[in-house]
Amino acid sequence: MKRLYLQEVATRDGFQNEATFIDTADKIAMVDALSRCGFAKIEVTSFTSPKAIPALRDAEAVMHGIRRHPGVEYTVLVPNVRGAERALGCGIDEANLVMSVSEPHNRSNLRMTREQSFAQLREVIEVIGNSRVAVNVSLSTVFGCPMQGDVKEDEVLGWIDRFAQLGVRGVTLCDTTGMAFPSQVQQLSARVLARFPQLQVTLHFHDTRGMALANTLAALQAGVDRFDASLGGLGGCPYAPGASGNVCTEDLLHMLTLMGYDTAVDLDQVLAASARLPGLVGHATPSQVLKAGKRLDLHPIPQHVQTLSRQVVSTLTEATQ
Numbered sequence: 119m120k121r122l123y124l125q126e127v128a129t130r131d132g133f134q135n136e137a138t139f140i141d142t143a144d145k146i147a148m149v150d151a152l153s154r155c156g157f158a159k160i161e162v163t164s165f166t167s168p169k170a171i172p173a174l175r176d177a178e179a180v181m182h183g184i185r186r187h188p189g190v191e192y193t194v195l196v197p198n199v200r201g202a203e204r205a206l207g208c209g210i211d212e213a214n215l216v217m218s219v220s221e222p223h224n225r226s227n228l229r230m231t232r233e234q235s236f237a238q239l240r241e242v243i244e245v246i247g248n249s250r251v252a253v254n255v256s257l258s259t260v261f262g263c264p265m266q267g268d269v270k271e272d273e274v275l276g277w278i279d280r281f282a283q284l285g286v287r288g289v290t291l292c293d294t295t296g297m298a299f300p301s302q303v304q305q306l307s308a309r310v311l312a313r314f315p316q317l318q319v320t321l322h323f324h325d326t327r328g329m330a331l332a333n334t335l336a337a338l339q340a341g342v343d344r345f346d347a348s349l350g351g352l353g354g355c356p357y358a359p360g361a362s363g364n365v366c367t368e369d370l371l372h373m374l375t376l377m378g379y380d381t382a383v384d385l386d387q388v389l390a391a392s393a394r395l396p397g398l399v400g401h402a403t404p405s406q407v408l409k410a411g412k413r414l415d416l417h418p419i420p421q422h423v424q425t426l427s428r429q430v431v432s433t434l435t436e437a438t439q
């Protein structure tokens with residue numbers, strides 16, 4: 119069984135987009151529940167400007183409140199040096215830096231040019247320096263930008279190269295608004311893995327156009343073994359038109375488990391955690407497996423079928439007498 123690494127992002131990518139403010143205690147309880155599920159990494163929150171992302175303005179309190187589980191890495195999104203300093207004060211395992219490979223999306227999301235972002239992130243990497251904190255860079259709109267359209271593969275590889283030269287541990291290829299399609303995913307993933315064998319490469323899909331599971335299969339075929347997913351399929355970037363939920367953790371996990379992959383994540387515990395989400399966010403989630411149940415969650419045979427079966431048996435018995 120091939121080992122895959124699942125990274126849960128609901129409390130960051132999911133909660134950042136919710137209209138209702140989720141209480142700090144509820145966020146902490148949710149992270150603690152996720153910690154018991156077996157994820158390789160949990161993206162807990164983000165240390166962004168509280169004006170830009172008010173839903174996560176309690177990042178310090180959440181990070182200080184959670185109970186760390188051995189074997190789980192706790193990562194947080196960091197947009198600038200100020201965010202890095204705040205995050206470093208909270209004992210994070212990894213800082214997840216973010217910039218977009220598309221100029222208009224970067225300006226919309228981070229209010230600066232890509233070059234300004236790169237310069238800031240280089241400073242962030244210097245601040246984190248030789249501490250035990252790992253650095254990952256999430257590159258948004260890698261498979262297409264809702265304002266610009268396609269982003270050239272070579273340009274994406276160029277940005278990865280610049281960060282690789284700064285010594286980051288990993289990169290995440292983000293399909294911020296669900297523009298990726300399987301053959302594109304397979305081709306870019308294969309190129310990235312071949313050119314940067316030293317990097318931890320994560321794929322981050324949104325299901326905006328229903329292609330997230332298909333894209334995951336394409337990435338698996340290219341050799342990717344690390345995926346972000348969001349409990350209940352929550353998620354979306356408030357600064358990307360048309361963005362909607364991430365690939366749903368339980369739907370992805372259900373598929374991968376059926377296919378025989380070893381994720382170390384417990385589906386029943388994930389489903390139990392997901393069932394608590396509507397109460398927190400105040401609306402139903404797009405989770406399919408939560409609605410339909412697992413593939414072999416069988417239903418009782420309806421009474422009329424049993425009656426019919428008995429009639430068939432007695433007719434057959436009479437006929438043979």
Ligand code: COA
Nearest residue numbers: 164165166167168170171197198200201216227228229355
């Ligand atoms: N944490 C807390 N406050 C921060 C901050 C941080 N990381 N970065 C900036 N601020 C504060 C500044 O202190 C300043 O506060 P003031 O108005 O009270 O003086 C205010 O935010 C504006 O600061 P400025 O440096 O001008 O930043 P900006 O307004 O250009 O915002 C970002 C830049 C990147 C910090 C902001 O756009 C952001 O946090 N975006 C979030 C992006 C995101 O997470 N998107 C979704 C996920 S991809």
Ligand code: ZN
Nearest residue numbers: 131294354364
């Ligand atoms: Zn996302």
